[in-house]
Each structure stands twice: as C-alpha cells, then as structure tokens.
Amino acid sequence: MFYRENGQFKTSYRTDQQIFPIAQDRIAIAALLAVAFLVVPMLATDYFYRAILIPLVIMSMAALGVNILVGYCGQISLGSGAFMAVGAYGAYNFFVRFPGMPLIPALILGGLCATFFGILFGLPSLRVKGLYLAVATLAAQFFSDWMFLRIKWFTNNSDSGSVSVNSLQVLGMPIDSATSKYVFCLALLVVIALLAKNLVRGAIGREWMAIRDMDVAASVIGIRPMYAKLSAFAVSSFIIGMAGALWAFVHLSSWEPAAFSVEMSFKLLFMVIIGGLGSIMGSFFGAAFIVLLPIVLNQFLPALAALVGVEISTAGVSHAELMIFGGLIVWFLIVEPHGLAKLWSISKQKLRLWPFPH
Amino acid sequence: MAFFLETLIGGLMAGMLYALVALGFVLIYKASGVFNFAQGAMVLFAALAMARFSEWVPKWLGTDNLLLANLLAFVIAGACMFAVAWVIERLVLRHLVNQEGATLLMATLGITYFLEGLGQTFFGSDIYKIDIGMPKDPVFLFESIFPGGVLVNKEDVIAAAIAGGLVILLSVFFQKTTTGRALRAVADDHQAAQSIGIPLNRIWVIVWCVAGVVALVAGMIWGSKLGVQFSLTTVALRALPVVILGGLTSVPGAIIGGLIIGVGEKLSEVYLGPFVGGGIEIWFAYVLALVFLLFRPQGLFGEKIIDRV
Amino acid sequence: MSDKKIGDVILDIQNISLRFGGVKALTDISFNVREHEIRSIIGPNGAGKSSMLNCINGVYTPTEGSITFRGKKFDHMNSRQVAEMGIGRTFQNLALFKGMSVIDNIMTGRNLKIKSNLFMQALRIGPAQREEEKHREFVEHIIDFLEIQAFRKTPVGQLPYGLQKRVDLGRALAMEPQVLLLDEPMAGMNVEEKQDMCRFILDVNDEFGSTIVLIEHDMGVVMDISDRVVVLDYGKKIGDGEPQEVRDNEDVIRAYLGTSH
Amino acid sequence: QAKEQFFPLLSYRTGPYAPNGTPWANGKQDYLKMVNARDGGINGVKISFEECETGYATDRGVECYERLKSRPGVTLFDPQATGITFALTEKAPVDKIPLMTLGYGLSVSQDGMAFKWNFPYMGSYWTGSDILIQHIGKNAGGLDKLKGKKITLVYHDSPFGKEPIPLLQERAKMHGFELQLLPVTAPGVEQKATWLQVRQSRPDYVMLWGWGVMNSTALKEAQATGFPRDKLYGVWWAGAEPDVRDVGEGAKGYQALALNGYGTQSKVIQDILKHVYDKGQGTGAKDEVGSVLYTRGVIIQMLGVEAVRRAQERFGKGKVMTGEQVRWGMENLALDQKKLDALGFKDLMRPISTSCADHMGSSWARVQTWDGKKWNITSDWYQADEQILKPLVKTGSDKYLADKKLTRREAADCQS
Amino acid sequence: MENRNIVLNVNGIEVIYNHVILVLKGVSLQVHEGGIVAILGGNGAGKTTTLRAISNLLAGERGAVTKGSIEFRGERIENLSPADLVKRGVVQVMEGRHCFAHLTIEENLLTGAYTRASKAEIAANLEKVYNYFPRLKTRRTSQAAYTSGGEQQMCAIGRAIMTNPNMVLLDEPSMGLAPQIVEEVFNIVKDLNTKEKVTFLLAEQNTNMALKYADYGYIMESGRVVMDGTAADLTSNEDVKEFYLGVGGGERKSFKDVKSYKRRKRWLA
Numbered sequence A: 001m002f003y004r005e006n007g008q009f010k011t012s013y014r015t016d017q018q019i020f021p022i023a024q025d026r027i028a029i030a031a032l033l034a035v036a037f038l039v040v041p042m043l044a045t046d047y048f049y050r051a052i053l054i055p056l057v058i059m060s061m062a063a064l065g066v067n068i069l070v071g072y073c074g075q076i077s078l079g080s081g082a083f084m085a086v087g088a089y090g091a092y093n094f095f096v097r098f099p100g101m102p103l104i105p106a107l108i109l110g111g112l113c114a115t116f117f118g119i120l121f122g123l124p125s126l127r128v129k130g131l132y133l134a135v136a137t138l139a140a141q142f143f144s145d146w147m148f149l150r151i152k153w154f155t156n157n158s159d160s161g162s163v164s165v166n167s168l169q170v171l172g173m174p175i176d177s178a179t180s181k182y183v184f185c186l187a188l189l190v191v192i193a194l195l196a197k198n199l200v201r202g203a204i205g206r207e208w209m210a211i212r213d214m215d216v217a218a219s220v221i222g223i224r225p226m227y228a229k230l231s232a233f234a235v236s237s238f239i240i241g242m243a244g245a246l247w248a249f250v251h252l253s254s255w256e257p258a259a260f261s262v263e264m265s266f267k268l269l270f271m272v273i274i275g276g277l278g279s280i281m282g283s284f285f286g287a288a289f290i291v292l293l294p295i296v297l298n299q300f301l302p303a304l305a306a307l308v309g310v311e312i313s314t315a316g317v318s319h320a321e322l323m324i325f326g327g328l329i330v331w332f333l334i335v336e337p338h339g340l341a342k343l344w345s346i347s348k349q350k351l352r353l354w355p356f357p358h
Numbered sequence B: 001m002a003f004f005l006e007t008l009i010g011g012l013m014a015g016m017l018y019a020l021v022a023l024g025f026v027l028i029y030k031a032s033g034v035f036n037f038a039q040g041a042m043v044l045f046a047a048l049a050m051a052r053f054s055e056w057v058p059k060w061l062g063t064d065n066l067l068l069a070n071l072l073a074f075v076i077a078g079a080c081m082f083a084v085a086w087v088i089e090r091l092v093l094r095h096l097v098n099q100e101g102a103t104l105l106m107a108t109l110g111i112t113y114f115l116e117g118l119g120q121t122f123f124g125s126d127i128y129k130i131d132i133g134m135p136k137d138p139v140f141l142f143e144s145i146f147p148g149g150v151l152v153n154k155e156d157v158i159a160a161a162i163a164g165g166l167v168i169l170l171s172v173f174f175q176k177t178t179t180g181r182a183l184r185a186v187a188d189d190h191q192a193a194q195s196i197g198i199p200l201n202r203i204w205v206i207v208w209c210v211a212g213v214v215a216l217v218a219g220m221i222w223g224s225k226l227g228v229q230f231s232l233t234t235v236a237l238r239a240l241p242v243v244i245l246g247g248l249t250s251v252p253g254a255i256i257g258g259l260i261i262g263v264g265e266k267l268s269e270v271y272l273g274p275f276v277g278g279g280i281e282i283w284f285a286y287v288l289a290l291v292f293l294l295f296r297p298q299g300l301f302g303e304k305i306i307d308r309v
Numbered sequence C: 001m002s003d004k005k006i007g008d009v010i011l012d013i014q015n016i017s018l019r020f021g022g023v024k025a026l027t028d029i030s031f032n033v034r035e036h037e038i039r040s041i042i043g044p045n046g047a048g049k050s051s052m053l054n055c056i057n058g059v060y061t062p063t064e065g066s067i068t069f070r071g072k073k074f075d076h077m078n079s080r081q082v083a084e085m086g087i088g089r090t091f092q093n094l095a096l097f098k099g100m101s102v103i104d105n106i107m108t109g110r111n112l113k114i115k116s117n118l119f120m121q122a123l124r125i126g127p128a129q130r131e132e133e134k135h136r137e138f139v140e141h142i143i144d145f146l147e148i149q150a151f152r153k154t155p156v157g158q159l160p161y162g163l164q165k166r167v168d169l170g171r172a173l174a175m176e177p178q179v180l181l182l183d184e185p186m187a188g189m190n191v192e193e194k195q196d197m198c199r200f201i202l203d204v205n206d207e208f209g210s211t212i213v214l215i216e217h218d219m220g221v222v223m224d225i226s227d228r229v230v231v232l233d234y235g236k237k238i239g240d241g242e243p244q245e246v247r248d249n250e251d252v253i254r255a256y257l258g259t260s261h
Numbered sequence D: 001q002a003k004e005q006f007f008p009l010l011s012y013r014t015g016p017y018a019p020n021g022t023p024w025a026n027g028k029q030d031y032l033k034m035v036n037a038r039d040g041g042i043n044g045v046k047i048s049f050e051e052c053e054t055g056y057a058t059d060r061g062v063e064c065y066e067r068l069k070s071r072p073g074v075t076l077f078d079p080q081a082t083g084i085t086f087a088l089t090e091k092a093p094v095d096k097i098p099l100m101t102l103g104y105g106l107s108v109s110q111d112g113m114a115f116k117w118n119f120p121y122m123g124s125y126w127t128g129s130d131i132l133i134q135h136i137g138k139n140a141g142g143l144d145k146l147k148g149k150k151i152t153l154v155y156h157d158s159p160f161g162k163e164p165i166p167l168l169q170e171r172a173k174m175h176g177f178e179l180q181l182l183p184v185t186a187p188g189v190e191q192k193a194t195w196l197q198v199r200q201s202r203p204d205y206v207m208l209w210g211w212g213v214m215n216s217t218a219l220k221e222a223q224a225t226g227f228p229r230d231k232l233y234g235v236w237w238a239g240a241e242p243d244v245r246d247v248g249e250g251a252k253g254y255q256a257l258a259l260n261g262y263g264t265q266s267k268v269i270q271d272i273l274k275h276v277y278d279k280g281q282g283t284g285a286k287d288e289v290g291s292v293l294y295t296r297g298v299i300i301q302m303l304g305v306e307a308v309r310r311a312q313e314r315f316g317k318g319k320v321m322t323g324e325q326v327r328w329g330m331e332n333l334a335l336d337q338k339k340l341d342a343l344g345f346k347d348l349m350r351p352i353s354t355s356c357a358d359h360m361g362s363s364w365a366r367v368q369t370w371d372g373k374k375w376n377i378t379s380d381w382y383q384a385d386e387q388i389l390k391p392l393v394k395t396g397s398d399k400y401l402a403d404k405k406l407t408r409r410e411a412a413d414c415q416s
Numbered sequence E: 001m002e003n004r005n006i007v008l009n010v011n012g013i014e015v016i017y018n019h020v021i022l023v024l025k026g027v028s029l030q031v032h033e034g035g036i037v038a039i040l041g042g043n044g045a046g047k048t049t050t051l052r053a054i055s056n057l058l059a060g061e062r063g064a065v066t067k068g069s070i071e072f073r074g075e076r077i078e079n080l081s082p083a084d085l086v087k088r089g090v091v092q093v094m095e096g097r098h099c100f101a102h103l104t105i106e107e108n109l110l111t112g113a114y115t116r117a118s119k120a121e122i123a124a125n126l127e128k129v130y131n132y133f134p135r136l137k138t139r140r141t142s143q144a145a146y147t148s149g150g151e152q153q154m155c156a157i158g159r160a161i162m163t164n165p166n167m168v169l170l171d172e173p174s175m176g177l178a179p180q181i182v183e184e185v186f187n188i189v190k191d192l193n194t195k196e197k198v199t200f201l202l203a204e205q206n207t208n209m210a211l212k213y214a215d216y217g218y219i220m221e222s223g224r225v226v227m228d229g230t231a232a233d234l235t236s237n238e239d240v241k242e243f244y245l246g247v248g249g250g251e252r253k254s255f256k257d258v259k260s261y262k263r264r265k266r267w268l269a
C-alpha cells in the first residue's frame, strides 16, 4: 500500500535512470546513511566498532569488488584473497618506503598494485572459463601467499615476515580511535559503492553482464570480450586491493600473509553468492551474513543452549556453530537461490502488492 | 640420478593419491553438474568414521583382530557415507533442481561446514590413527646400481594400485552402462532429465554414495599415511589442480592429471625450490594446471566446453 | 510491390564452404544481397541456414570462400569488426542476456556507439550522463516500436518466449544496422504475433532502411514479404530467385516445400 | 568496580591445530576452576573466565580480543598463536592489557624496556633454538664438533617458524655448521618434497619447528624416507603427545625440547583432579590431565594468577586488579623454588623472576625423548646463552622501536 | 465434452512463480482417453506453465501450484515426481528442446528409454524413431549441441517417444521445424494416437496445424482459459479465424499488408 511507485511519474530519462528511482527507497537510503554516519557513532561501543562494524565495512568493500568480477562479469574468482594481499602489501611498501606518504594515496597506490596483479592473473580468463577459471585463479592466491612469505623485500626485510603500520592519519587527523577508523572506512565505502554503482549501471556494466550471460552473443553485437573481462578484473581488483589495504592498515595494523589466505578468498566468494550475484546491495548483505553470523552464533549459542538446559562444551559450541552456519547457508539458498538481495527485492515486490496477496 | 628417480617416483605416487581425491570431484561433477566443494569434508568425515570405528569396534566386540575391526569399521563408515548421501539429497539437492552452478557450489559449501562440524562433534577433533596394516618403512631398490638405492614406499605403491583400480572401475561404469549415460544426462540438464523419467533423487543418492565411498577409500589411505585430523580437508585443495588439468568430466583424466601434477610439483620443489626459497609446490601445481588450460581450456580429457549460438 | 527502391549489391557471398570435421555444413554457396531488400534463406532443417549467418557475422570462419560487404572483401573477420561495419543479428536459439532487464539488453546494442571511458562512466559526469540519456531515448523508441513498454524492467529470462524474440530483435535494431540478419524470428508465434513481427520487419526495412536477411520456416511469411529467396539443402544451394520462381522450382518443392503448399 | 578477576581465554578447539590447542586450553581452564574451588579465588577474589574460539586465525583472534578486552576485571591475554600475538602487540598498549606468550610470541619482546606489555615468560624461540643447538652439540661431543656439519631446519612457514632463523644463523656462524632451511606450507600436511630434499642433502641433524598436524606428518615422512628419528630434534611445540601418539613406534628416538615437566604426580595436578575432575567439572577428558600441553596450560594460568597475587601485594589485597596493575605484577614476578614447591609445581618448571628489563624471567628447558609409547625427560636443564641472546634482542628491539617511531621506556617508568 | 473416459483432469489450478508472480489464474481442462487436445494462445498466455504444472516440472523454475487439483486417471498427481509420472506413461516434450548437449543424438534417444528394461524393445523403438526422423539417423553420432535447431527438436520428440508413453505433453513441437517436418510430426502424432492409443495434450502456436489434427481445443489468454470447444467449432469461430488462423474476414491476408491497428478481442470484453 505504502510502497509503490504509483503516482511518481518520471518526466525525463535522467530521473528514471537514478540509482533509486522510487522515492521511498531514496528516503530509506538517506536515512540509512544518516544512521551509519551519525547515529551509530553515538551508540556503538569499542567492541562494536572494532570487532563488528569496521570488519563489516571493509569486507563489504571487498565483497563489492568481488561482485563486480564474479557477479557482474561472471568470472568466478578464488584469487580475491591474493588481490587483497597485493593491495595491502603494495600500500605498505609505498607507505614505509616513501617517508611522508599520506594514507589515502598509499591506499590508492595499493589498489593500483592489485589492479596490475589482477589484470595479470585475469589474462587466462580470455581462454579459460567457468569452474576451470575459478580453480585456475587459485594460482594467484597461492602465488601471492608464497610471494609475501618468501620475498623479503615485500615485508621490508622483517625477520618474522610479519609487518605493521601505525600512526595513520588523513589530512592531519589521526585515524586511531575506533570511531575515526569506522567513519574513515565507511566514507571510503560509500564513495566506492557509488562509483561502482555508476559503472555497473552504465555501458561498461552492461558489457560485463553481457559477457557473463552469453559471451558469444555479446561478441556478435560488438562487445570485446578481452576489454570487458580485463576491465572487470581491473576494477574489481582495485576495489579488493583497497579493501585489503584497509583491512591490513586499519583493522589489523599488524599482519602476515596468512591474513589473506585462501580462506579469505573463499569467504569473499561466499559473500557474493549468498548476498546475490550481480547486486551491489547483495555484497553488503553477503558480507554481513558471513562476518556477523559466526560471531552471533559464537556468542548466543551457549546462552541458547543454557536456555534449553543443555550445557555444551566450548568445542561443542564451535562445532555446532559450523553446523548451523552450514545449515543456514543451505537454507537460504533453498529459500532463494539468487541470494539475499533477491530475497530482499522479492519482499519489496510483495510489499508493493500488499495488502493484496498477488 | 637415483635421487631424480626417487623424486619422480615420489611424485607419481603423490599424484595417484591426489587422483583419488580428484576422482570424487569428477564423479559428482560428471554425474550431476555439481562442483562438489564438500569433497574434502567428505574425505575427512569418512576417515574420521573409519578411524573411530576401528577404535571402537574392538571395544564393543572385545576382539583384537585388526582385520576384522578394520573390515567392520569400513562397512560402518561406508554406511555412514550412504546416510550422508541420502540426507544431502533429501535436504539439499532435491530443493535445488535446475539451479545454476554457482548456487549448487554454494550449497555444497554449506554442506562442507555442516559435515566438518558434524564429523568433529561425533568423532572428535584430535589426531586419530587408521592402521590398516600398511607397511610404513621404505624399501630401497637397485642398491647395486645406485649408492644408497632408490627409495620407494610400499605404502604408496599399494595406495596407487588401489587408486588405479578404482579409476578403471569407474571409467567403465560411466562409459558403458545405462546408468552412466543417465548420469551424464543429468549433468547436462536437470529438467530435461526429469522430463524423460530419470529419477533425479535416486541418481543423486547413488552418485553421492559412490563419491562417499571414494572419499572413504581416499580418507583411509590418506589417513593411514598422515593420521586423521581436520587438516585432511586441505588435501582437497591439492586435488583441485589435478581435477582441472585432467578435465572436470574425465575419470581417467583424474589419474593422468594426478601424475602430471604430482611429478611436476615434486620436481619443481626439489629442483627449483632451493633457488627461490622453497615452498613453491602448491602454486607451482596450480600454475602448471593453468598452463595446460591455456592450451586446452577444458583440461586434457575434459568434454569440450560447448558455446554455440 | 511497394515503392521502395532496391539498391546495389551490398553483401556478396562467394563460394562459401564450411566443414565441421566430417560434416559439410555448407558447400560452395554463392549469393548476394542488395541494399534495402528482404532476402530470405529457406531450407530443411540442418540445411546450413544458421551456419550461413554465422559465417557472415564472423562466428564461424568459412573453410573456403569470401564475403564482400560494401565492396570490401574479407575471408576472415571477428564478430566485433562485423558489428562495427553495421551488421546486426538475432539468434535462433535465444541468445539474450538472461540476467539483464529488457532495457539493458537493448542498451547493449548501443554499446558500440558509447564514447565515454571507464572513468567518466564511474563518475557519471556531464558527457557520460548525457550520452547515456541520449541512447536511452533511442532505446525507448525501439521499445515503443516493438510494443514491449510494459516489460521494460523485467529480467528477460522471465519473459515468455515470443517476447524474448522481440527483445532479441530490439537489441539488433539498437545497433542501427545496415544489414539485419534474422534467424527464425517468428518461430513459436501464432499468426497474430507473426503479423506483428512482420509489421516490425517491414517497418524496419522501410523506416530505417535496413537490408534484411531472413531465415524462416513459415512459407506464408517468406513468400509474402521477401524480395528474393535462397534455398539451401544439405549445405548446397538449390534455388535462388523471386518468391514465385522459387515456389515453382521442382528441386525446392521436392527438398523442402513438399506438395501440400 | 568489578567484583571478579576476569580471565579471557583465547583458544582453538577446531581446525588443524585443535589437537594441540585443546589440551592447552583445558589446562588453562582447569587451573582457574581449581583455584576457585580450592582457594576461593585469589585472596578471596573470585575468578571468572570465558573462552573464545579463534580457530588459530588472526582475524577471529582479534575479534575475540575486542570482545573480551573490555569486560570488567580483565586480566591478561594468552593468544595461543604467534600470528594473533603480533596483531595484539599493536593493540595491547592502547588498551593497557598485558599479553602473556609463554614460550612463543616475539623473541625480542623479552626486552621489557621496549615491549612494555608483552611477556614471553620462560622462553622464546631464540632461547629454544639456542638450547637445541647446545643439546645437539653436546650429543655430538661438544659444540666444536658441529663444524662442517649440516643442520636442516624444517619449519612452519609463518612468523612462528621463521623466528628462530636469525639465532640459528648466528650459531651457524659461530660453530661453522651449515644451516639448510626448508619451509613447510601451513598447515603442513604435505611434506613429501621436503623430506625428499632432506634425503637428498643428507643433513646430520634435522630440527623440527612445527605446530599442529605438521609435527606428526613430519615424523611420518621421516619414517617413510628413512631419516633416523634420533637425529631429529623438535622445539617444545613439537614435543607433545598429539605430535607423536599416532606415529607410535615410528617416532621412537625422536627428541624434543621440554619447556615444562608433566605427569600426574605433581601436587597441582593432583589438586586439579581432586577439586575439579572428581566433582565432574573437568573441562576435557580425565586421562589427558597432566599431559605435556595440558600442564603447560596449567603453568601459564598459574603464572597469571600469581601475577595477580603479586599485584595485589602492592595495590591492595582482595581487590580486583586492572590490566595495568596486573602488568606490574607480571613485571615483578618472583617465584623461587620454594614458592613453586608450595604451589605444587615441583619438577614442572624452574624458578622465574622477571624485571623491567627482562620479561622472560627464565630461559631453562630440558630435552625429552619419545620411546614409542610415552615421553621421557632425558636431559638435564639447559639455559640459553645470554651472550648470544642479548645482542640479538637489543638490535631487534631497537629496530622495532625505530620502525614504530617509539622510544625506550625510562627507568622511572619501571616504578609505575 | 464427449462422454469418453477422462484421463487428465486439471481443475482450477493457480500457479505462482517465485512466490509473487501469479501466472495461472484458475485453469481447468480435461483430456479424454485417446484424444488429441490442443492448448492455444498467444505468447505468455500460460500454456507452458500449464504443461509444467501437469508434469510437475515447475519446481525447477521456482514455481508452484497453489490452488486446484490435477488428476491423472483418477489419481492426484501434484505430488508425484516427474519420474513417477513417466512410469505412469506421462511424458513431456519441453519447449526449447533441452537436448543433452554433451551426449550424441543416439545417446540422447537412449536416455529416453531409461525407465525401460527390455533391450529388444528399446532397439525396436529406436528404429521406429529413426524411421520417423531419418535426419536423426544421419546425425546419430553428433553431439546434440552441434546439431541444427530443427534436428534438436526432432531429437527431443524422439526422446520422448522412447519412453513408450501413453500420454504425451507436447510443448510447441512445430517450433523451428521445416514445413514438411511439421507435417511429419503431426502425422506421427496422429499415427501414435490411432495405432498406439497415445493421448496428446499439445501447446501449439501453429493453430492451423493444431486444429487440423486435434479433436478438442482450449484457448488461453493471460493465465485463463477463455474459450474451448471441438476443433471444428473453434475453426469456424470468427475470432479464432482472425487471430489464430489469420483468415479473418473470409480469406487469408498477406503478411505484407497486415493492419497496424488491432481489434479488441471479443472474449476479453
């Protein structure tokens, strides 16, 4: 009843081409942003910031990057962890080797390193497709794991192979409190999400999706697979690289290659599939699902178990957590194979019809 | 020279063991178009079951006959894998008929987590032993020709023989029987297969069962070599380059791929590794597979990827 | 006959042969297409009609022979070049981008014409935005023209077959092609819908001035709207000429039409 | 004001490192339960605790830390992993919570003047590797006999595994042996190539620097390639029951460092059995109580409890200590043999006494040998060589401070 | 409707896709023993959906029957699996071919015989299919993906015949087939119908053909049955003539001069 576009007439294509053509959506998003930037800082505790919000924001950014490649361009990649690592170590090297290098340029340069690496490992996609490509991208993952462990230059010759950064600041403002970290990451995320959204709803985005949906037909209407695929690799790995640099600099501040292991790659892929392939919104849902659920389960399972009167051991909790996590993934897929974003849009569609059943 | 031979043999044997795990992937992919991420977890689950039952069975029965205990444990573990297959079909696959590859992949991922949790809940997360009487100590061949001889592991040889046997069996099954054909049909198009009366449910139970048994054999052999512990799931990652090199849809490809990867990674690690700091075998395996893919995007023996307008 | 003027030869196919392993899909086919005409290709199933189109727009590379387009001769080209030269195409087995909406599908047809680069698109500043709107306007015309306004934002995968075919046509039209290759655009439609489709094709031919190469199994349609017809059978050309000529050709009757038509 | 002294317990009971992580975590928990049951807490201050599963993963470890660090009465963190330690080393000074990394962590953090909040009690990877070389030298008939020998380090390819390398290189220079480095990719289930290389280069000794499944896999591969197990020496993280149990006879003769004693005869273990297990409140299985890592967990927790007790001596008996106060307690810990005996730790460890400059407090260890069924202590106590260690620690901590643009603590700071 | 045995009785079914898209709004139809019944209707009318509902292939499209009932020989079949239905002799030929791309034509045909045991019968059946479609025989060893559209359509029909059905749901069998073959296909339908007593329910756009061979027809528009009657009745209906047969107002109009306005359909009024 209340959620519908009736009566909102579009008088130009520009208005129809807005990101959120429906007024209610625009209001909702504005409200959401206001909450994220203004209300959250008033309420959140340190734990909330450091353990939940900051990882969530950074992972959303990474998932967004992955979604461009996997969801929009259809190139399944398991090398995202590597792109994050390259971004992180790239930024690190610029940061420590050039005294006085400000943070944001370092992050961007890190992203560019990842872009380069992404294009390099994206080259096989011109020949190799689907699952074959997915597995092949693991080459990037394991290669980067090895590279950052073994080539000392990348870690600034640290003995242990672990590196760290500190005293970050942006435009003279120190980024060390939880709030400042959060706001900084969130601001970057918003900017990147906006740019990404522009890309995917523009010509290049259509090229990506065309390649994803049917590459032969795409090339017949004049889309160059090489350009489309490599640009997707480039854009996606840039974003992932930035996210990697943030993860390292802002979240971990001290890290080793294991922080970007193959598990990270898998996690990112799960995020986009669970969240919804080919949906910016889906990246956020997916990141939330994968980042938050284990934490929630971990905290509430014991309480829940106590409620029903069984006491489970700590190991039991961990195992139950795995099982529930797995079970929920399957359940969500059964409810909606196209991810949480699709579930969301279906419920919106229902809302449009509401209160009539169909 | 002797050392080269040793490395070569070691690589071949390792390759056969990878092939055994790879086989599980190929089976399920070929027969239902699902890239079964849970194969590693199934190997772990099966091995855990095998290890624990071979420990428990003697306690229950009060015998200490190793052979009997192992045999019973194998049967029980096999039954567990059957149950797993059945439950997976009932609760997961059945509801995801005709969905895209990515969705199914993701579902098997959920299964992975579930099995990992379940396995460790039932069977514990310590290191367990599978003792199927495999000879552990090495033998040295050609000691007259090479000083020190050429080291060969009997255990590896036996394992390789088992893997080879399984592969031949399964190849025949796929190419020659009606069910094999039906399985391939299912992989191509779930809905069409349903429409002509192929009972997807039963087929899936069968395939996952067979994959479960393959996982059990793999788990048993790997477990007997390495001990049974959570990390067994990581052998799946070692088997992936094998799968794509050989071709996702080819049973014999798993073996050939396994041998190539096994030899390739061992030789590279031993001869190339020292110059670059070592630890290169994993990525080398993947890069090797990738290089092959550039020439044959569907793997050495995979079915051609069809893209036609 | 209408008053439209048929021009010079725009597309000349010379001695094309195509083999797949042992299968001879096409053997030594030659024919030409004149500007503004509607040129039909007919023939029994598996005769090589679709393969012929695939050769023309670079999906397949002919084993032998060459194709001349507007006086430029080529024997190997990639699809991109073909598209750039102004040859559009629809597909027999739907080849739409399933996950995209109707608008986006048709917009992809405009992609060749988009000038702004990645950065401008990301920022969506001035020119990029204007360009996007300009193309959108063009696409809306096509949508109006094809009468699929109601489905603008539906993902095409959910549309019924017939509408998908229309979208496919729309996508090809969006390229503003000089030559439009249509592979069985009317399969799976009832008479009423076929009439609509014919109207679209005729209008395209008239209004946009596109040359049309049409594959179709409905003889009524073919005979009514084509200017000239080529008949293929087992990869060989067995007839070529005006509809009436072809209809009376003995070979054609035997191989394709049967006696009942 | 908190009423209980809260011990956050980071642990891992799942994943590749679970077999080793579990007994360790059990020991930590059981000791706390025992202190509550037997003594009613620390000078009357009840102890509470909560476990958080890290799965040995750094990011989850950080999450656990963030979750538990602001609990009232939080005491100290024992991250149970070098990777997590690295990450927390950045955070602890900000949050003012001390880290205890008994036998692991950053070797340079022994220098309390540079690392105010880190406490690598009882030994670091440098002391461990130093002792191992001493032992190998002794077995060879003197350190000078090592000249021209070849020692291979098979190590977990992570900060943990890399830590000992600088010290070993130092020792190699001193004694003229050749050091070969063979990394094993985590988690370490694939070592065939590694051991083929060992077979090729035929080293005189192999040092095993592994954790989790890597250890048992290494032993199995050593057996499969016929490398003599009595020439194989492990760090104290490669010398527990899960590492050798399922290799059984195949590992006979393998020697590893023993950072601590074990067995069920000591008083503290008996107390745990009596006050915890007999009441059915044991965390793990009873037959694992007193195993190597379990006992290490107990020792870690005892040191934590004693640090609190020490802090109470200064800041007020019967009060809940803050992280800062606990830190002071840890820095001024002094447990002599008599106190240890009284606490029931006779034979499990040597006296420990820390200071502002030395956060390690003791660098003793023994060597144990696996006889196919169980571990037996087979050497006397060794102590790491100060002469070698000191300069390494100094340069290391200086570099750290320089990198971080920090300055060394003033002597006056030691009083706070 | 004649008083013959009703084998299939679809009773007021509603179908919803994706939990939100209501496509069938109460469709009822009956098929009698040994009949050939045609469902006619424009694009998107819901023909395919109706057939999917009957053969229970909706699940894979995330659709579900939410109301009404479907009975086959008196038995409710909404909850049977497609495989069960095939065992009872109900088989569907899906719209858009759906051949098994990697299997050869012959293998495709043989999978159709999955539910059957007798080798000899299968061989005979295969011969029969090759007789119906000689073109398939020449392409028997090609992978289905590399055959032409029409060949695939023949393959799909042949594959269904291989299940030895007693009721076939044909979804647009004539699509993409050359005129001769279309004729051929309908002759086969007639043939199977008379000789082997196979019942047919077909969704078809080629109304001319369909009404020529069918004995009863239903016309669907946007999810509803708007008209039904014997083939003869329908053929003589003015609206049907104009919209479905293209012969409104007496004689057949040329496609060249179709008008661009549309008359409102009477049954929608």
Ligand SMILES: Nc1ncnc2c1ncn2[C@@H]1O[C@H](COP(=O)(O)OP(=O)(O)OP(=O)(O)O)[C@@H](O)[C@H]1O
Pocket: C158, C159, C160, C161, C162, C163, C188, E017, E018, E021, E023, E041, E042, E043, E044, E045, E046, E047, E048, E049, E050, E061, E062, E095, E205
């Ligand atoms: N999987 C699906 N998800 C959502 N909507 C669907 C789906 N399949 C079909 N529809 C919708 O259902 C309606 C009926 O489609 P259906 O395919 O049954 O029509 P049809 O009569 O067979 O048309 P055609 O003659 O074009 O094949 C259409 O509006 C279509 O958009």
Ligand SMILES: Nc1ncnc2c1ncn2[C@@H]1O[C@H](COP(=O)(O)OP(=O)(O)OP(=O)(O)O)[C@@H](O)[C@H]1O
Pocket: B308, C020, C023, C024, C025, C043, C044, C045, C046, C047, C048, C049, C050, C051, C052, C092, E139, E142, E146, E147, E148, E149, E150, E151, E176, E178
């Ligand atoms: N890529 C290919 N590989 C192998 N054979 C092919 C390939 N493409 C087409 N063919 C074969 O070439 C022949 C001609 O096919 P084509 O698709 O051109 O037929 P068509 O005239 O379009 O038939 P229809 O009217 O049935 O669509 C067919 O026998 C087909 O099997």
Ligand SMILES: [Mg+2]
Pocket: C049, C050, C051, C092, C183, E148, E149, E150
């Ligand atoms: Mg064709």
Ligand SMILES: [Mg+2]
Pocket: C161, E047, E048, E049, E095, E171
């Ligand atoms: Mg239909």
